[in-house]
Amino acid sequence: MSKAITSRAQDYSQWYNDLVLKAELADYSAVRGCMVIKPYGFALWENMRDALDKMFKDTGHVNAYFPLFVPKSLFEVEEKNAEGFAKECAIVTHYRLKADPNQKGKLIVDPEAKLEEELVIRSTSEAIIWNTYKNWIQSYRDLPILVNQWANVVRWEMRTRLFLRTAEFLWQEGHTAHATRAEAIAETERMLDVYADFVENWMAVPVIKGIKTPNERFAGAEDTYCIEALMQDGKALQAGTSHFLGQNFAKAFDVKFSDRENKLDYVWATSWGVSTRLIGALVMAHSDDDGLILPPRVAPIQVVIVPIYKGEKQKSAIDNKVNAIVKELKNAGIRVKYDDSDQARPGWKFAEYEMKGVPLRMAIGARDLEQGVAELARRDTKEKKSVSLDKITAIIPLELADIQQQLFDRAHTFRNAHITPVDSWEEFVKVLDSKTGFVAAHWDGTPETEEAIKEKTKATIRCIPLNNPAEIGACILTGKPSAQRVLFARAY
RNA sequence: CGGGAGGUAGUUCAGCCCGGUAGAAUACCUGGUUUGGGACCAGGGGGUCGCAGGUUCGAAUCCUGUCCUCCCGACCA
Numbered sequence: 268m269s270k271a272i273t274s275r276a277q278d279y280s281q282w283y284n285d286l287v288l289k290a291e292l293a294d295y296s297a298v299r300g301c302m303v304i305k306p307y308g309f310a311l312w313e314n315m316r317d318a319l320d321k322m323f324k325d326t327g328h329v330n331a332y333f334p335l336f337v338p339k340s341l342f343e344v345e346e347k348n349a350e351g352f353a354k355e356c357a358i359v360t361h362y363r364l365k366a367d368p369n370q371k372g373k374l375i376v377d378p379e380a381k382l383e384e385e386l387v388i389r390s391t392s393e394a395i396i397w398n399t400y401k402n403w404i405q406s407y408r409d410l411p412i413l414v415n416q417w418a419n420v421v422r423w424e425m426r427t428r429l430f431l432r433t434a435e436f437l438w439q440e441g442h443t444a445h446a447t448r449a450e451a452i453a454e455t456e457r458m459l460d461v462y463a464d465f466v467e468n469w470m471a472v473p474v475i476k477g478i479k480t481p482n483e484r485f486a487g488a489e490d491t492y493c494i495e496a497l498m499q500d501g502k503a504l505q506a507g508t509s510h511f512l513g514q515n516f517a518k519a520f521d522v523k524f525s526d527r528e529n530k531l532d533y534v535w536a537t538s539w540g541v542s543t544r545l546i547g548a549l550v551m552a553h554s555d556d557d558g559l560i561l562p563p564r565v566a567p568i569q570v571v572i573v574p575i576y577k578g579e580k581q582k583s584a585i586d587n588k589v590n591a592i593v594k595e596l597k598n599a600g601i602r603v604k605y606d607d608s609d610q611a612r613p614g615w616k617f618a619e620y621e622m623k624g625v626p627l628r629m630a631i632g633a634r635d636l637e638q639g640v641a642e643l644a645r646r647d648t649k650e651k652k653s654v655s656l657d658k659i660t661a662i663i664p665l666e667l668a669d670i671q672q673q674l675f676d677r678a679h680t681f682r683n684a685h686i687t688p689v690d691s692w693e694e695f696v697k698v699l700d701s702k703t704g705f706v707a708a709h710w711d712g713t714p715e716t717e718e719a720i721k722e723k724t725k726a727t728i729r730c731i732p733l734n735n736p737a738e739i740g741a742c743i744l745t746g747k748p749s750a751q752r753v754l755f756a757r758a759y
Numbered sequence: 760c761g762g763g764a765g766g767u768a769g770u771u772c773a774g775c776c777c778g779g780u781a782g783a784a785u786a787c788c789u790g791g792u793u794u795g796g797g798a799c800c801a802g803g804g805g806g807u808c809g810c811a812g813g814u815u816c817g818a819a820u821c822c823u824g825u826c827c828u829c830c831c832g833a834c835c836a
Contacts, residue, residue, distance in 0.1 A: 278830095281829085295827075296827090299827065347836090348836080350836095351836040352836065354834075354835085355835075391836085424835065425833080425834055426760095426833090426834075426835080432835075485836050486836045488836085491836085508836090510836095576794070577793080578794095612794050612797075612798060613794065613795065614796035614797050615798090618797045619797080642795080
């Protein structure tokens with residue numbers, strides 16, 4: 268492990284890559300565009316997944332699992348959705364290899380084993396799920412269906428980045444079916460709230476809830492709701508989406524139900540998802556030039572304890588005291604690690620756990636023991652203080668809660684300071700280039716203008732915020748009338 | 760997918776132009792001294808130079824192909 272990562276000021280992209288690798292969140296693999304999530308990174312994902320999963324269950328959802336493969340004929344049933352994804356689909360065409368007659372020890376695709384129908388590897392599961400729901404739904408009594416699945420999906424991206432965009436990634440996708448339009452919209456909004464709640468309160472990343480413009484909308488949806496977060500370099504990142512699918516999929520897959528009056532109608536649908544991309548958001552929202560900074564609620568290790576000693580005698584005295592503290596903290600539900608390995612010296616451990624973003628470090632040596640204290644160091648502020656051993660197990664949960672809150676506050680202050688209202692094109696370009704962040708500007712509401720702005724500035728409309736105040740103005744580009752400001756930004 | 764850069768010890772890199780027994784730092788192993796911010800001394804092990812072909816008496820080095828990564832662009836519901 269080398270001693271430093273590229274600084275953010277020097278090269279933000281390189282900083283991010285260095286950090287993900289050196290904090291051991293992930294590794295590159297032999298497969299183009301696919302990464303290995305390492306145990307530490309996966310532990311982080313498990314914490315996020317478990318918290319989300321509980322929130323889904325608490326809102327009445329159940330988990331299920333659908334196939335990885337989607338027959339091409341099913342995939343293409345909902346045309347808009349199929350077209351939207353067509354360019355990035357991986358396809359299975361054969362089901363067997365055989366020994367290469369010309370090269371010993373090599374295998375070739377067996378031309379005899381061509382599939383009658385190609386299988387598309389899911390880029391999302393609407394098709395296979397709605398094909399299944401058709402069989403599950405006859406009457407309003409079968410509704411709503413509130414199913415979620417944790418799965419991998421494949422989107423053949425041309426340009427990839429660890430966690431932010433990879434060819435294969437892990438996510439959850441919720442797919443619900445409802446009897447009424449209003450109920451489906453309520454579900455779409457409810458799950459957006461769940462996402463916002465999770466990202467803000469667990470990941471300590473503030474988000475803006477909004478609706479996508481038609482250009483940015485999920486193919487096959489009537490409305491796409493999103494939560495948008497802001498990274499430290501001033502670029503926006505879509506952290507989650509919730510789609511109101513209307514009756515598009517029900518009509519495409521012919522999913523009808525009888526209502527109370529025995530009238531047949533198409534089912535109303537939603538789908539919603541967040542992915543391992545959230546880990547990228549987490550890294551870029553909080554971390555610094557010394558490494559990762561993790562919010563306590565999702566950190567794999569919340570407290571690390573490092574002993575400082577000379578000789579076995581001191582070590583066992585420290586062990587004695589620390590073991591009791593560890594036990595007490597574990598009983599309080601705190602994820603604590605006592606790193607008493609003699610393989611590395613304290614200074615090395617300090618740097619290592621800072622790189623890995625452990626929120627709190629407790630260092631304890633013979634001198635501390637004599638005085639009945641230990642040193643507590645916060646990862647977020649680098650602040651150190653001496654704490655009485657009698658009080659330390661009471662103080663640690665309070666410190667963790669404070670770190671969680673301060674990380675959010677810091678990100679929130681930064682985010683709010685980077686929402687800039689502008690009223691002229693010159694200002695618009697200037698803010699995007701220098702200050703960065705979200706730019707609140709008037710837009711004439713046409714896809715053409717949105718596209719033109721994107722071509723000129725690389726900024727896209729991230730969302731139209733929910734509860735956006737009405738305000739009469741003139742479009743930043745065309746000068747045509749506009750009824751509200753929308754949020755532009757350059758985005759990941 | 761287009762342009763550029765790169766792949767040599769676990770890691771970071773030198774060597775390549777101009778072909779001739781594969782190097783450094785760090786990490787690792789052994790022993791000892793150490794331990795309050797990435798310790799020190801001594802000794803030691805480790806690389807078919809991304810992979811596959813070709814040229815050559817001889818290839819890390821030259822040529823061709825291919826795979827993976829990074830940067831810029833196109834693309835990204």
